[in-house]
Amino acid sequence: MRVQPKPWIGLSIAIGYLLIILVTTLLILDDPGRFPSVRWALLxxxxxxxxxxxxxxxxTSWLGWWRPALFERERKRLPWWLWILPLFFAGGAIFNFVNADRSAIPIEAMLAIAAGTVCIAFAEELAFRGGLLVGLRARFNEWIVWLVSSLVFASAHLLNVAFGDSLPxxxxxxxxxxxxxxxFYVTRRLTGTLFGAMLLHFLWDYAGFFQPSS
Incomplete structure (x- = not known):
């Protein structure tokens, strides 16, 4: 690693990503079009x-953090029964997607939303369970790493107030x-790689876009 991990560096990566999303979204999201559409997905x-x-x-490249960000080092194994969590949510996402009414959605819109969801899953996992996790692990035990990374990820959704959602x-x-x-944290630990969390993140978010509440 070019730069030794520290908690403040990992947190800075996550905050930097969030600031970019906030600023760029507010600047370009004047008229994203209606969901679901290619224009909506792109903007x-x-x-x-x-x-x-x-x-x-x-x-991540400048810091030299790719390996620890993407792959688990030798750590205490989690109990096998925790596989229930990612398998349950993956199964639920697939079930919801298969049973969603997508008859009125053009295939090009579905593909564009899929591409956008891949971007979201990759970015959010790399920010919150990649760089942030690497930084936190330099000082804290796994309980603190789980708690803080999950809290920061959850708090990031407060930005939705700026995008028009009500506070409640x-x-x-x-x-x-x-x-x-x-x-997602448990999924990373169980699979040994951030790619496992990215895949589950993608499945969950993509299926969620086609639920009635969307």
Whole structure:
């Protein structure tokens, strides 16, 4: 590693990513079009998150943190029964997607939203359970790493207030995001790689876009 991990560096990566999303979204999200559409996916997902990904890739490369960000080092194994969590949510996401009414959604819109969701899953996992986790592990035990990384991930959803959601709605999102962040953390630990958490993140978010509440 070019730079020794420290908690403040990991937190700076996460905050930097969030600031990029906030600023770029407020600047370009004048008329994203209606969901679901290619225009909505490009302006709401691909463009702002893509800029954030550029920042994350540059930061992770400069720090030399790719290996610890993407792969687990030898750590105490989690109990096998915790596989229930990622398998349950993966199964639920697939079930919801298969049973969603997508008859009125053009295939090109579904593909564009899929591309945008890939960007979100990659970026958020690299920021919150990649760089942030690496920084926290330099000083804290795994209980603190789980708690802080999940809290920061959950708190990031407070930005939705700036995007038009009501405060009670956002507080509900924050509480749910803490739970999902915990599941993504467990998934990383169980699979031994951040790619496992990215895949589950993608499945959950993508299926969620086609639920009636969307």
């Amino acid at each position: 709401h997902q691909v463009l702002p998150v893509g800029i954030g990904i550029v920042f994350l890739v540059i930061a 709605q956002v507080l509900g999102q924050v509480a749910f995001a803490f739970g999902m962040g915990s599941v």
